[in-house]
Amino acid sequence: MTTILYERLGGADGITAIVEAVVEAHMSNPSISGRFLPYREQPEKLAGIKKHTVDFFSAGSGAAVAYTGRDMVSTHTGMHITAAEYMYVVDDILAVLTKRQIDDVSKNEVLAILWSLKGLIIDK
Numbered sequence: 454m455t456t457i458l459y460e461r462l463g464g465a466d467g468i469t470a471i472v473e474a475v476v477e478a479h480m481s482n483p484s485i486s487g488r489f490l491p492y493r494e495q496p497e498k499l500a501g502i503k504k505h506t507v508d509f510f511s512a513g514s515g516a517a518v519a520y521t522g523r524d525m526v527s528t529h530t531g532m533h534i535t536a537a538e539y540m541y542v543v544d545d546i547l548a549v550l551t552k553r554q555i556d557d558v559s560k561n562e563v564l565a566i567l568w569s570l571k572g573l574i575i576d577k
């Protein structure tokens with residue numbers, strides 16, 4: 454039987470570590486850091502966003518986890534995120550997956566999920 458994507462990403466511990474590393478990467482990426490650095494001053498809010506993001510990717514990769522955050526359109530409405538910013542986010546995520554030696558098939562599955570959400574996130 455094929456292992457579900459959630460397990461191939463390392464389960465709860467793996468996805469939590471991925472989200473931590475991705476948020477750090479966004480904060481260090483000069484093209485998008487301005488979107489994320491203000492949350493350093495709001496640690497409780499940042500913790501909530503990270504938890505929602507872990508749950509989102511857990512549910513989206515096959516785990517029986519409830520996502521209790523806001524939907525993608527509501528979350529990103531008013532931010533006017535550009536297609537270029539979206540690509541920087543995708544690049545940061547894939548770089549973290551590569552660094553954590555996630556296999557290529559799994560990376561392609563993550564990429565397909567991210568791509569399917571693009572229209573919900575940009576230009577809102």
Ligand code: HEM
Binds near residue numbers: 521538542570571
């Ligand atoms: C496919 C790509 C993306 C996914 C799957 C995604 C997913 C999420 C999720 C699950 C949350 C948490 C929502 C909540 O806590 O209720 C969130 C929040 C956020 N996202 Fe995204 N996101 C994506 C792309 C982007 C991009 C491209 C940017 C900007 C460059 C961005 C900026 C933000 C910000 C600033 C927040 C915090 C919003 C707040 O103040 O609560 N996201 N995102």
